[in-house]
Amino acid sequence: MASREWYLTSSSIKGLLLDITGVLYNSGEGGGIPIKGSIDAIARLSKAGIPVRFCTNETQCTKQEIAGKLNRLGFSLNAANIFPPAPAVRLVAKQRGLRPHLLVHPGVLPEFSDVPQDSPNCVVVGDAAQEFSYENMNRAFQILMGMDKPILISMGMGKYYKEGEHLVLDLGPFTKALEYACDVKAEVVGKPSKMFFETALRDMGITADEALMIGDDIVSDVGGAQACGLRALQVRTGKYRPEDEPHETVTPDGYVDNLAQAVDLYLAHK
Numbered sequence: 001m002a003s004r005e006w007y008l009t010s011s012s013i014k015g016l017l018l019d020i021t022g023v024l025y026n027s028g029e030g031g032g033i034p035i036k037g038s039i040d041a042i043a044r045l046s047k048a049g050i051p052v053r054f055c056t057n058e059t060q061c062t063k064q065e066i067a068g069k070l071n072r073l074g075f076s077l078n079a080a081n082i083f084p085p086a087p088a089v090r091l092v093a094k095q096r097g098l099r100p101h102l103l104v105h106p107g108v109l110p111e112f113s114d115v116p117q118d119s120p121n122c123v124v125v126g127d128a129a130q131e132f133s134y135e136n137m138n139r140a141f142q143i144l145m146g147m148d149k150p151i152l153i154s155m156g157m158g159k160y161y162k163e164g165e166h167l168v169l170d171l172g173p174f175t176k177a178l179e180y181a182c183d184v185k186a187e188v189v190g191k192p193s194k195m196f197f198e199t200a201l202r203d204m205g206i207t208a209d210e211a212l213m214i215g216d217d218i219v220s221d222v223g224g225a226q227a228c229g230l231r232a233l234q235v236r237t238g239k240y241r242p243e244d245e246p247h248e249t250v251t252p253d254g255y256v257d258n259l260a261q262a263v264d265l266y267l268a269h270k
Helices: 006-012 038-047 063-072 085-096 106-112 134-145 172-182 194-204 218-227 259-268
Strands: 015-018 052-055 100-103 122-125 152-154 160-163 166-169 211-215 231-235 254-256
Touching: 006 231, 006 259, 015 194, 038 052, 038 259, 052 194, 085 106, 085 122, 085 194, 100 106, 100 134, 122 134, 122 172, 134 172, 152 172, 194 211, 194 218, 211 218, 211 259, 218 231, 231 259, 254 259
Parallel strands: 015 052, 015 211, 100 122, 122 152, 211 231, 231 254
Antiparallel strands: 160 166
């Protein structure tokens, strides 16, 4: 059961924001594995007419590819309802006339195909995985150090995530290395940034106090959402670790064993 009776206020919750990795499925070989009950939970929300947006810091592929991967696992998701950081960063770059040096995974490069990248005046970092070599990190460092006013944009600040049976480094540690070396503060476009959550809320046409975030990252998902005025639940799946309960800085509005339990409680009291 949830640790607090958040579900008693379900009648005021008009829409849900869900993380993907660690909430819907665990990544790994063969495209990953759905978390027990998550496919049916999403189907039940759809049948009940509850608007859902999927807020993810996935930066290794396009949102169309994210939807395709999840649908092959048995989900039925529309790419338009998936909010990863790359499209938002692309929009920021075009609005501000930025020409990014991209330290990103090759799978997300198509998102920036129409953004000028010659003579870069900023560095954009995503979860580059194997592309986080010394050579590539050093190149990003050199470009930043060559700017009068360095601009570093990071598509998230997660510490780690779960891949298969193991925890692996996420984007945050690499961003922090560049921040430290270049004495610059990164602009985060992705969770836990306020702009990221507000974009999804606007798309649903609801306010923060009418939304519920469900995630496995106690800081980026839960803490980030709460800082924007949303209620937020911590699932005990994905990167969740028992030693983080209770957490020293973030107090979720509730703990649930998985997404399916959260949806059961929500719909039962809706």
